Each structure stands twice: as C-alpha cells, then as structure tokens.
Amino acid sequence: MRFTDALKSCWVTTLFGAILLLAGSCVLVYNESRTIRILLSLDEALNDAVTVSADNPYEKQFEGRLIHLNGALLTGEPLTEPDYNIQVQAVKLKRRVQMYQWIEETVEHRFGESVATEEVDDRSYFYSKDWRDELIDSRSFYIRNGHHNPTTFPLDSTVHVSEHVHIGPYELGDAAKDRFKTYQEVTSDTRPEDPSVRMHSGLYYHSNDIWNPEIGDIRIQFAYAGLEGSYVTVVGKLENGRIVPYESTHARRVLLLEPGEHHLNEIFRLEHHQQRLTAWGVRFIGWVLLFFSTICCGTILRHLAREYRFLRLFVPDSNFSLSTNLTTSLSIALVIVSIAWIVHRPWLGGGLLFAAMSPFLYCARGIVGSYQRID
Numbered sequence: 001m002r003f004t005d006a007l008k009s010c011w012v013t014t015l016f017g018a019i020l021l022l023a024g025s026c027v028l029v030y031n032e033s034r035t036i037r038i039l040l041s042l043d044e045a046l047n048d049a050v051t052v053s054a055d056n057p058y059e060k061q062f063e064g065r066l067i068h069l070n071g072a073l074l075t076g077e078p079l080t081e082p083d084y085n086i087q088v089q090a091v092k093l094k095r096r097v098q099m100y101q102w103i104e105e106t107v108e109h110r111f112g113e114s115v116a117t118e119e120v121d122d123r124s125y126f127y128s129k130d131w132r133d134e135l136i137d138s139r140s141f142y143i144r145n146g147h148h149n150p151t152t153f154p155l156d157s158t159v160h161v162s163e164h165v166h167i168g169p170y171e172l173g174d175a176a177k178d179r180f181k182t183y184q185e186v187t188s189d190t191r192p193e194d195p196s197v198r199m200h201s202g203l204y205y206h207s208n209d210i211w212n213p214e215i216g217d218i219r220i221q222f223a224y225a226g227l228e229g230s231y232v233t234v235v236g237k238l239e240n241g242r243i244v245p246y247e248s249t250h251a252r253r254v255l256l257l258e259p260g261e262h263h264l265n266e267i268f269r270l271e272h273h274q275q276r277l278t279a280w281g282v283r284f285i286g287w288v289l290l291f292f293s294t295i296c297c298g299t300i301l302r303h304l305a306r307e308y309r310f311l312r313l314f315v316p317d318s319n320f321s322l323s324t325n326l327t328t329s330l331s332i333a334l335v336i337v338s339i340a341w342i343v344h345r346p347w348l349g350g351g352l353l354f355a356a357m358s359p360f361l362y363c364a365r366g367i368v369g370s371y372q373r374i375d
Helices: 004-008 011-048 174-178 264-296 298-307 322-341 346-374
Strands: 066-074 079-081 086-087 090-108 118-120 123-132 158-161 171-172 198-200 203-206 218-229 231-239 242-244 254-257
Touching: 086 090, 086 198, 086 254, 090 346, 158 171, 174 231, 174 242, 231 264, 254 264, 264 298, 264 322, 322 346
Parallel strands: 171 242
Antiparallel strands: 066 231, 079 086, 090 123, 090 158, 090 218, 118 123, 198 203, 203 218, 231 242, 231 254
C-alpha cells in the first residue's frame, strides 16, 4: 500500500492526531517558557531582596527596593455589615448570598426505559428546588408553568476590602491584599435587629420558615480573610510606603505573601515548590495530548515503519502498541522541554534530550547488532 493510499484510509484520525500534536506542543512550549521566566525572576528577586523589621520606624533608604517583611497585620477600621450586626477586624469580609430557586434537569432516555415525568423527544424534564449562588433563568425552562424564579437577587454577593492594611509602618498595596484568599466563616451569636431575619448554623435567612423555604427566599453567609493580629510574610517592592509587585527584567511580576513568619530563603523556597507543582501539572496535560496524538496517528506511523527500514531501526515495536505510544509521546515531550531548558541550564537540557533519545538509540543498537550477527 502506498503512503497516499494509507493516508486516504485514515486521514480523519491522522488530522485529529496532528491537531493534538500541535496543541500538546504549544502547551509544553508555553509552560516551559513561562516556568523559566518565573524561576529566573524569582532568582533575580532573591538576590535583590533585603530584610526589614516591622518593629523599626519607616526607613526611606529602602524606598524603591525589594523588601522582605514579616509581622502582624493591622487593619485600622473594622469591616461591617450593620444590617446583620457583623463587625470584624480583617483584610477582607465576604458576603455570599444564595437564593432558593427552581432547577431544571434533563435526562435522555436510553434502551427504551420509561420515566414517569414529562417526556419530549426522548427526554425527561425534572424540576426541583435548591439554594443557588447564581440566578437561574426560568424563562428557558421547557415547562414554565408553575416554575417561575425571580429575575433579580434582592441582595448581591460582595467582598469588602479594608482600605488600609499595615505591617508595622509599611502598607500593603491592592495586589498584596488580593492575595488573602483563605476565608473563615464568621460565627456570631448577635442577632440582627430585623426580626424577619433568622439565624441558623451561621447563616442568615430572609425566610418565614427556614425548614420550608419558598422560591425567592435568600440566605447569607459571611466569611473573613486576613484577621488582624495574624502574622504574615511578604516580599514586594516598597513604593511610596506601600508594598507593590516587583517588575523583574524577565517581564514577570514578583509579589510573595504567605501566612506565618518565614525567612527570606524559606518564602522563596515555598514559591519555587508551588511553581514546580503547577509546571508539572501542565506538563502532564501536554504529555496526555501527545499520547493521544500518537494513538490517532498510529495507522500512518505503522505504515511508515513498515515501508522504511531506517525508521524501523528506531521503533521498539513497528505495530505501535501501547508501550510504544507511551515511549514515543514521552520522548517528544522531553525533546520539547529540553529545547526550552538547554539555553538556560545546558546540563539539564542536555540530560533531558539524552533521556528522550535513549529508548530509540537502544532499540537501534539492538537491531543493528542482530543484523551484524546474522551477517
């Protein structure tokens, strides 16, 4: 069978495999370039950073420098929700609002099963009630009669942010305050002044009966992040008395913030660890795309391996079994990663490139050796 005939018989899967190959390669190239820039930026920041004390007065000689600082948070004015008697000294106060609404679920019939519900075009429509954070448009329901949701929320979810947050004499900028994302639920025994609002398990219900809510009833939950007095460690650029992101020469912004007290090297080690986890997660996604690409292109690759003896020298299995697909996709991924790293860390890039080629070189060595023995 000629190559063109083989390609005609499997052009759809081969095209899809080529698309997966391109997508996986793009994912890996983007991930490695991003990872390299981040690591170089972190190394640059570590070399430029100086440690300052929150107990000392503001020192102007550090203006414009990258500083490392740890200490207790000072938030100034408390964040409040006066309608619910909520008051907390924290960086953030989040109000989460949920509404009791109708929900539509669709189930497709299979194998002639019968369901005692409204059936249209081999589908069954189920309607139930539940609390939801987002507004559900009942106008799109198949059965609208008797299933009407309100068109707006009477109260919106929001996040209040403290205007001024300090660690000693240094103020945190907006980007640093955005880093507080771990929330804890606000628990309070103080009941709101409005008698129509009911409390249960830390939730505030606008409902006549919390055990039997009606459509349109809402419940509210409050949570805070960055409690005043808690210790944090931050690394950022000092600009006009505020800690803001540091712009590295590799076009990356560096701003680190972790709970607790950490030494300068320790907080950078934690950031390196987090970036490694992210990079390996994206690498796995890229490799999966390449793996399925080799499966989709298996037919045309088998044809090429059988037609050309030179290619057979480097293929462990000309039938492209599962193990061969795994080896091929892993080698392609390692080649892409090694090319990205070989400029910045030659030993690492060279080692990855050798690892990518070693299965095929070993296979070629074995086949060539067998030919020589036969001769």
